[in-house]
Amino acid sequence: MTMHKLMLLPGDGIGPEIMAEVEKIVDWVSKAYSVSFDVSQGLIGGCSYDAFGVPLSDETLKTAQAVDAIIMGAVGGPKWDGVDYDKRPEAGLLRLRKELDAFANLRPAICFDALADASSLKRELVSGLDILFVRELSSGVYFGEPRGIETLADGSRVGINTQRYTEAEIERIAHVGFEMARKRGGRVASAEKSNVMEAGLLWRQIVTEIHERHYSDVELNHILADNCAMQLVKNPKQFDVILTDNLFGDLLSDEAAMLTGSLGMLPSASLGNGALPGLYEPVHGSAPDIAGEGLANPIAAVLSFAMALRYSLNMGDVATAIEQAVDRVLADNIRTGDIYTEGTVRVTTSQMGDALLKKLDDM
Numbered sequence: 172m173t174m175h176k177l178m179l180l181p182g183d184g185i186g187p188e189i190m191a192e193v194e195k196i197v198d199w200v201s202k203a204y205s206v207s208f209d210v211s212q213g214l215i216g217g218c219s220y221d222a223f224g225v226p227l228s229d230e231t232l233k234t235a236q237a238v239d240a241i242i243m244g245a246v247g248g249p250k251w252d253g254v255d256y257d258k259r260p261e262a263g264l265l266r267l268r269k270e271l272d273a274f275a276n277l278r279p280a281i282c283f284d285a286l287a288d289a290s291s292l293k294r295e296l297v298s299g300l301d302i303l304f305v306r307e308l309s310s311g312v313y314f315g316e317p318r319g320i321e322t323l324a325d326g327s328r329v330g331i332n333t334q335r336y337t338e339a340e341i342e343r344i345a346h347v348g349f350e351m352a353r354k355r356g357g358r359v360a361s362a363e364k365s366n367v368m369e370a371g372l373l374w375r376q377i378v379t380e381i382h383e384r385h386y387s388d389v390e391l392n393h394i395l396a397d398n399c400a401m402q403l404v405k406n407p408k409q410f411d412v413i414l415t416d417n418l419f420g421d422l423l424s425d426e427a428a429m430l431t432g433s434l435g436m437l438p439s440a441s442l443g444n445g446a447l448p449g450l451y452e453p454v455h456g457s458a459p460d461i462a463g464e465g466l467a468n469p470i471a472a473v474l475s476f477a478m479a480l481r482y483s484l485n486m487g488d489v490a491t492a493i494e495q496a497v498d499r500v501l502a503d504n505i506r507t508g509d510i511y512t513e514g515t516v517r518v519t520t521s522q523m524g525d526a527l528l529k530k531l532d533d534m
């Protein structure tokens with residue numbers, strides 16, 4: 172029997188609730204497909220800060236680096252607002268991404284047909300939507316030095332962050348963008364702000380070079396990130412792959428989430444060079460306002476596990492089955508509150524997990 176090592180990092184807020192539903196699906200897969208999972212759990216984010224004084228401990232990191240795939244829930248919450256930046260919940264996640272060298276963040280934004288009416292945009296604009304964001308995840312302004320809050324000679328303070336991209340960093344994410352486009356619609360839109368930022372200009376130049384040298388079969392368009400934000404709500408179906416940096420990818424992928432009906436639907440995969448495990452996490456945050464009430468949508472987390480099956484565990488067929496189960500549950504009008512519309516059936520987090528299990532059993 173094949174043995175896969177999984178690490179679950181539920182994190183804060185709704186993280187533990189949605190991860191409980193992922194566990195149910197993990198159990199189902201192991202029974203249905205005669206694979207066994209060696210599942211470990213760890214703390215990340217605010218809960219780790221409360222327990223160990225750091226948002227990601229060295230031990231947790233070491234365990235994480237030795238598994239085949241890591242599934243993360245969510246981090247952060249108002250409880251830790253006053254904590255220093257290097258110890259904040261988010262810093263734990265950033266450290267994990269960095270230590271795994273997880274530079275390629277894949278964020279599919281797919282509008283399930285049954286949810287086209289839950290989107291804030293008109294049905295005809297979003298039905299059939301299928302965009303893949305390829306977001307650079309381990310560099311840029313999130314990590315650039317210098318950074319900090321300093322005091323100037325006149326006693327006033329200055330906040331500093333640095334947008335910084337090396338050629339090599341742009342090259343490797345560009346390759347991922349073009350490779351992904353080849354497997355899909357064959358089109359890449361590369362978003363930056365080359366009109367005002369040197370880092371954006373270099374991004375545009377390198378992406379153009381990589382395209383000319385290796386991917387002339389793929390269509391490449393350059394788009395300014397602000398225009399990209401506008402086009403996403405004007406005519407989102409024009410996009411296939413959107414290749415962009417860490418900060419713009421963060422913003423644009425949240426925007427795209429709303430096209431699909433809810434942030435509660437979007438999974439992501441963060442991949443490195445293959446030597447270290449992939450990190451899989453929903454795009455949504457910890458939603459502290461609804462934590463612990465059974466209101467959260469576990470689908471983004473479950474679909475993140477499906478991405479782990481596809482990209483790290485070589486079980487693409489099982490991933491497809493899980494995605495189909497999601498599609499069918501939605502077609503049955505079963506909804507958590509975030510995707511509820513009149514005439515559908517509102518369920519709790521764990522009822523949604525159970526509905527998915529039942530569909531998987533029936534398939």
Ligand code: IPM
Nearest residue numbers: 246247261264265421454456
């Ligand atoms: C995301 C989140 C994270 C980010 C936070 C929690 C650090 O917003 O994954 O999109 O900004 O990358």
Ligand code: MG
Nearest residue numbers: 421422425454
């Ligand atoms: Mg974000």
